[in-house]
Amino acid sequence: MRRPTSLYRRLLTWLLLPLLGLGALMLVQAYLDARHTADRAFDRLLEAATLAIADRVQWQDDQLWLDLPPAALEMLATDAEERVFYALYDGDGNFITGNARLPGDERPDQGQGNRQEPLQGTLQDGARGDTLLYRDIEWHSLALRQGTRRSRLEDWSLQERFEVRVAHTREGREALTLSLLRGNLAYIAAMAALAIAALLLAIRSALAPLTRLRSAIRSRDPRALAPLELPLPRELAELRETVNDLLARMRRVRANQERFIGDASHQLRTPLAGLSTRAELALRQDDPIAWRGALEAMQTTSARTARLAGQLLSLTRLDNPEATPDLAPLDLNALARRATRDAWASCHRDGIDLGVEADEMPLMIDGVAWQLEEALTNLIDNARRYGAQHITVRVTDDPPTLAVDDDGPGIAKDQRLLVLRPFYRGRDGGEGSGLGLAIVDGIARGHKARLTLEPTANDTGLRVAVHFMGDRG
């Protein structure tokens, strides 16, 4: 079961996670910085101690001689009581004196000019042209920081090389690192607290317009379709405009419906009024022949009214966007022939030439047979009503198209969209209900097909065609 996602929580997560990552990075950086600073501070002690020792190295009795200054060792032991080690080596790496045989500096001996950074530790030039190396070493399982000074005797003739190596344990450095880090930690923690507080406030204020929009929508009259009017930031203004577009469309749809209902009631009222009048007239007479005439006329009118009601019903059904017809494969050619055959008798009686041009081969499409038959009947009926003498039903391939050509007066170009609206009678004088093309249009939309109205090939009359865009069955 997924919990509903929250914009607030999502924003918070995606802002906090990088913030925390950044904080962790800052901590690591602060630790490394503090360690580096502590090392730099304490390395000065190593430098001073090696210098103090190197100053006391002499040449005496044909050998290197050291009068070890105790202060040199004492300065290596701070309040943290570090362990201290020292050693003096000659230029060939022979141990002269010391309390520990500390490892040497593996760098090849080289001139001042081309020195290179060692892998670890720092290389410096001392005041006397000495080279200095600081590095961390592991000696008898003690972690030490070692300072090595390479120097040479400053004698009249002798230039004997020697190396002073001192080392001490890291307690003092660690204590300083910790105290530096503690200072930084307080700083980082304060920053983090401020950042998080700012973040919470920022998210809250950024999401506030959303709350306003919600309450604005909630507090509306459910029947009101007026556009939303409230100031919103750009991102939400787009949403507001979209909602307003939807509302506008709904307004149009409702206007259409209202007009349709008005038209429909008007259409039904007229024949009903006619029936009523006719019946009244007939009742005033006593002649059964007149009654018969009236009844016949009333039957015609009521039949037409019934058909009108039927058309209104099917139009309403077609307009319902939630009713999706069950499409089934069917042969368009057979359907065209069948509809033509059904209509042929009445056309023939009226002296209208109805023909069909359809292939023998089946042309399969997905559709609802009764709807397509109804559409075809409507189109043929329409053509007849508007005075066509020749009506041809055509089925063409690629894309599958069902067309009805007539040689009637046709429809002016600017009228062609309007005639699809219910109760609109583009052509004068007809006796149709004005629903036929609207129904055809509804059926075409139900089949995701395109309805076109255009003049026939020889530029007279009207061709109404339904182009099926979907896949062929």
Next chain:
Amino acid sequence: MKLSDPLPGAGSRRLALILLKLSLLTLGLLLGAAPVWAEETLRFPGNATPSQPLERLTVHGALDIPQVRPLLEDFHQRFPFISLTYRNLTTLELNRRFLAAQTPSADVLISSAMPWQYRLANDGHAQPLTGARADAWPGWARWRHELFAVTFEPIVMVYRRELSERFGAPQSHAELLDLLEQHGEALRGRVVTYDPAKSGAGYSYAVEEARLSPRYWELVAALGATEAVLEETTGAMLKGLKEGKYWLGYNLLGSYAQNVVASDPALEMVIPKDYALVTQRLALIPQRARHPVTAQRFLDYLISEHGQRVIAERTALGAVHPALKGPGTANALKARLGNALRPIRLSPALLATLDDLKRRALLARWKREFRRWQVTDEGPSPSADEAGSPSYQSASVSEADDEANAARSGAP
């Protein structure tokens, strides 16, 4: 600490000569002092009780049995379930045994050879003692919770009545220098002090005093001018003083001199007023101790107020504990002498005293100053090599010998 470290740069012939001299000297000392040196052992068998199983403890100390006995008896009384073995060794032997054995038999090491104890701890051979007492122990008498100074023994001057009657008693180094300069002729051969070349203790004191003031060298020169006799041990100095051979002894170990002076009305002991060196016995628990828990119990006892009171009242060693105020305590000495007391500091400077080249340089200077005003028939003064030839190891043997002698002569 290797005995066989070759002296760098020395010619092989001279090296051979030095080694020969060294071995002869060591042999001579070994043979001569054998009865005194015989390993002295004190045992206190423990009694297990149902609630308390038996524990074992071995202590190696450079601290004579008569001095340590009251302390150990008291410890045994308080912890009867600990089977305690105390071995009195020389400082050299103590150090050598510790470094030689793969698994040390000692659980606690106590030694007056401060530089060596410091070096053992510095090299990481000691394990820390934690606890309220260890934390409360004064910082100047402790290093890293690993090294604890448990005694407080000033270095003193001892003089005979004859001296004070004729020239007055010197109460400070400055007065001593005046006395030597004014009456050098009368005191010829009547002043005695340590030979820093042969005694480790004498050498450590010389290092410390040379650091304290450059006037030390004037004092050395004045001692040389009166042809002061150089002895190797406090015991030998005390013997000569008792016999009347010497009138004035300079730089004697106070803890040993105290009892002798108390028993001889002709002798007086002076703790110099301008400055007085103080040496301390350092105790540590080796990293490889076999009974670390019991060792911690023992060391904790040594620095407890009770243990320190035993040291103050029943030995001449001097108690360090800050809460103790009576005679025989560091506080009493401090109250009397104030800033003049100069305890040898527990610092890496101790490592410098162990440096062989340092030792040779200092001894050369010492010899040179000592002979400055001497009218000699022998030609030029000897070189530094001669002064430096006996190594520190043999010197420390002498130091331990010193304690043994003192113990013998100082027994009540």
